[in-house]
Amino acid sequence: MRGYVLRRTLLAVVQCLVVLVAVFAVGSLLPGDTADVLRGELGTPEQVAALRSRLGLDEPAWPRFVHWLGGLATGDLGTSLTTGVPVGDDLGRRVGVTLLLGVPALLLVTLLAPLLGTVCGLREGSRADRAMNATAVLLHAVPEFVLALLLVASVSLAAGLLPATAIGMDTGALLAQPSVLVLPVVVLTARHLCDLARQIRVSVAAERHGPVAEHLRLLGLRERTVVLRHVLPNALGPAAQQYARCVEGLLGGAVLVEAVFGFRGLGGGFVEAVENRDLPEVQAYALLFTGTAVVVNLLGDLVAYRLAPRREVSA
Amino acid sequence: MSGRDGGVGRAAATPARRTRGRHPWVALLLLAVPVCAAVVGPWVAGDTAPGAGALPSQPPGAGHPLGTDVLGRDVLALVLHGGASVLASALGALLIGAAAGVPLGLLAAGPRRGVDEAVMRTLDILLAFPGLLVLLTLAATGHRDPYWLVAVAGLLQVPAVARLVRGAALAPGTRTAVEALRMQGHGWAYIHLRHLARQLAAPLATDLAGRFAVVLYLLASANFLGLGLPDSSPDWAVLIERNSDALFTQPAAVLAPAGLLTALCVGGNLLVDRALRRRRVREPAQQRGSR
Numbered sequence: 226m227r228g229y230v231l232r233r234t235l236l237a238v239v240q241c242l243v244v245l246v247a248v249f250a251v252g253s254l255l256p257g258d259t260a261d262v263l264r265g266e267l268g269t270p271e272q273v274a275a276l277r278s279r280l281g282l283d284e285p286a287w288p289r290f291v292h293w294l295g296g297l298a299t300g301d302l303g304t305s306l307t308t309g310v311p312v313g314d315d316l317g318r319r320v321g322v323t324l325l326l327g328v329p330a331l332l333l334v335t336l337l338a339p340l341l342g343t344v345c346g347l348r349e350g351s352r353a354d355r356a357m358n359a360t361a362v363l364l365h366a367v368p369e370f371v372l373a374l375l376l377v378a379s380v381s382l383a384a385g386l387l388p389a390t391a392i393g394m395d396t397g398a399l400l401a402q403p404s405v406l407v408l409p410v411v412v413l414t415a416r417h418l419c420d421l422a423r424q425i426r427v428s429v430a431a432e433r434h435g436p437v438a439e440h441l442r443l444l445g446l447r448e449r450t451v452v453l454r455h456v457l458p459n460a461l462g463p464a465a466q467q468y469a470r471c472v473e474g475l476l477g478g479a480v481l482v483e484a485v486f487g488f489r490g491l492g493g494g495f496v497e498a499v500e501n502r503d504l505p506e507v508q509a510y511a512l513l514f515t516g517t518a519v520v521v522n523l524l525g526d527l528v529a530y531r532l533a534p535r536r537e538v539s540a
Numbered sequence: 541m542s543g544r545d546g547g548v549g550r551a552a553a554t555p556a557r558r559t560r561g562r563h564p565w566v567a568l569l570l571l572a573v574p575v576c577a578a579v580v581g582p583w584v585a586g587d588t589a590p591g592a593g594a595l596p597s598q599p600p601g602a603g604h605p606l607g608t609d610v611l612g613r614d615v616l617a618l619v620l621h622g623g624a625s626v627l628a629s630a631l632g633a634l635l636i637g638a639a640a641g642v643p644l645g646l647l648a649a650g651p652r653r654g655v656d657e658a659v660m661r662t663l664d665i666l667l668a669f670p671g672l673l674v675l676l677t678l679a680a681t682g683h684r685d686p687y688w689l690v691a692v693a694g695l696l697q698v699p700a701v702a703r704l705v706r707g708a709a710l711a712p713g714t715r716t717a718v719e720a721l722r723m724q725g726h727g728w729a730y731i732h733l734r735h736l737a738r739q740l741a742a743p744l745a746t747d748l749a750g751r752f753a754v755v756l757y758l759l760a761s762a763n764f765l766g767l768g769l770p771d772s773s774p775d776w777a778v779l780i781e782r783n784s785d786a787l788f789t790q791p792a793a794v795l796a797p798a799g800l801l802t803a804l805c806v807g808g809n810l811l812v813d814r815a816l817r818r819r820r821v822r823e824p825a826q827q828r829g830s831r
Binding site: 236237239240243244248251362363365366367368369370371374375377378382473474476480481484485495496498499500502503504507510511514515518519522 | 661664665668669670672673676677678679680681753757760761764765766767777780781784787788791794795798801802805806808809810813
């Protein structure tokens with residue numbers, strides 16, 4: 226166990242380092258820097274050069290990387306090139322909106338996926354199981370932005386039940402009017418719930434007929450004990466990794482869902498930063514998102530290993 | 541013992557499996573409509589993509605069976621032209637992923653332990669990065685061409701493909717056969733191109749089919765966010781994004797491309813599910829037979 230934890234943690238640290246270097250390299254070493262973009266085609270070469278030296282872009286890449294790392298270590302992410310606001314402040318303002326979407330979605334997935342997966346796995350082939358499986362295949366395959374638009378078209382526009390956009394709303398306004406959150410949370414939940422529930426269902430169905438479960442039954446243990454103490458933990462092992470991917474997917478999905486519904490969250494901020502080619506912001510967002518993904522994946526692998534140590538983690 | 545075998549038999553022959561196994565044509569039909577639209581569409585609708593000409597966002601009517609989009613272009617003609625880029629870019633990315641992943645996987649499965657570790661640990665580093673965010677970061681630094689998008693979407697698949705190929709090539713049966721062939725004096729080319737290629741074809745094909753849905757999803761999402769193809773492209777994902785503001789006045793301009801994209805995704809997923817299920821049912825049987 227200890228060797229495995231050490232190996233996985235080391236890998237995660239290397240991954241984070243690679244992200245740091247890659248994010249900086251992609252942003253700085255390639256032709257056409259931020260000064261060109263800010264000045265556009267209107268600026269004279271002198272103006273661009275002046276701006277470049279003001280932004281510190283005329284220094285060689287290596288000292289700039291060290292400087293950037295130093296700022297990062299002290300929590301200074303730099304200032305946005307387009308708005309002049311510190312990047313940290315911008316992230317802080319947006320993180321609330323993203324949490325308002327992500328946390329309920331994650332809670333729903335966490336609660337419903339094991340429940341649906343176990344119920345369907347124990348009744349494999351029943352009508353409820355088939356209905357749930359068909360829905361899962363359908364919802365899993367529909368791209369998030371398509372599902373979001375279809376829901377907006379049917380629920381908001383045609384039936385007039387729930388608000389269609391959250392344009393211009395900050396965290397306080399969203400809390401005051403939580404109905405805005407319903408559709409985005411449903412979209413975020415749907416895909417990952419289906420994914421996880423299907424995986425748990427397959428594992429439960431397989432484990433339930435496995436030799437160990439049969440043996441425990443022959444020993445006279447109650448069915449409930451067999452399911453809760455043996456079948457479920459073994460089914461949740463591989464699901465833990467899938468769950469980690471789901472957290473990562475919620476981040477990616479948040480980008481799309483926030484774009485469709487007009488939320489000013491982290492995903493929307495990332496897209497905006499990309500459109501403005503605001504490199505300090507892009508670097509901060511990329512770092513935040515991939516860093517989260519790396520850490521969550523690490524936790525998922527460790528939990529999976531703890532639940533089912535024999536299964537060398539293979540994802 | 542008999543109780544266990546009965547259990548396995550029961551699980552393998554549930555009614556759900558039997559009934560759904562018999563009707564692949566639902567999946568085929570779902571897949572065929574968008575694929576036909578993509579492949580035959582450009583010929584039916586004429587050579588060039590339609591230009592702006594009519595009033596924007598008109599509901600379906602005379603002359604325009606599906607109405608017009610926000611730029612006043614005929615939606616039907618657009619949709620018929622837009623599938624080609626969807627299919628081509630997904631297939632291209634898949635090809636790149638396989639072209640890079642298969643050799644790397646075989647390399648890792650080779651006799652050298654050090655090479656194996658080096659290749660797989662390097663690929664592990666790439667595995668954790670969320671695809672869409674990588675594409676966003678690239679777009680932020682000026683790599684907005686569709687080529688970049690397809691290439692990176694393909695490269696993001698390399699770790700998973702390499703892992704699968706390595707696993708299949710190292711499977712106990714395969715390994716023993718390869719060692720026997722080598723001792724009989726067969727060359728590298730014979731072993732890899734004739735023996736291993738046949739062994740790997742089935743798992744690789746299933747994986748690539750499943751990966752097609754992943755890549756399709758990733759590329760459509762990227763195009764929806766405006767990272768790849770230009771605004772005026774008839775690509776389905778771009779059409780959905782452009783027309784989503786006029787969803788209420790002209791729903792057909794969104795629903796037609798959205799429906800085709802969804803049918804493609806669902807149909808593909810259903811077929812892969814079927815293939816996976818058949819493999820899963822077949823493999824335990826083989827294992828039991830060999831024991």
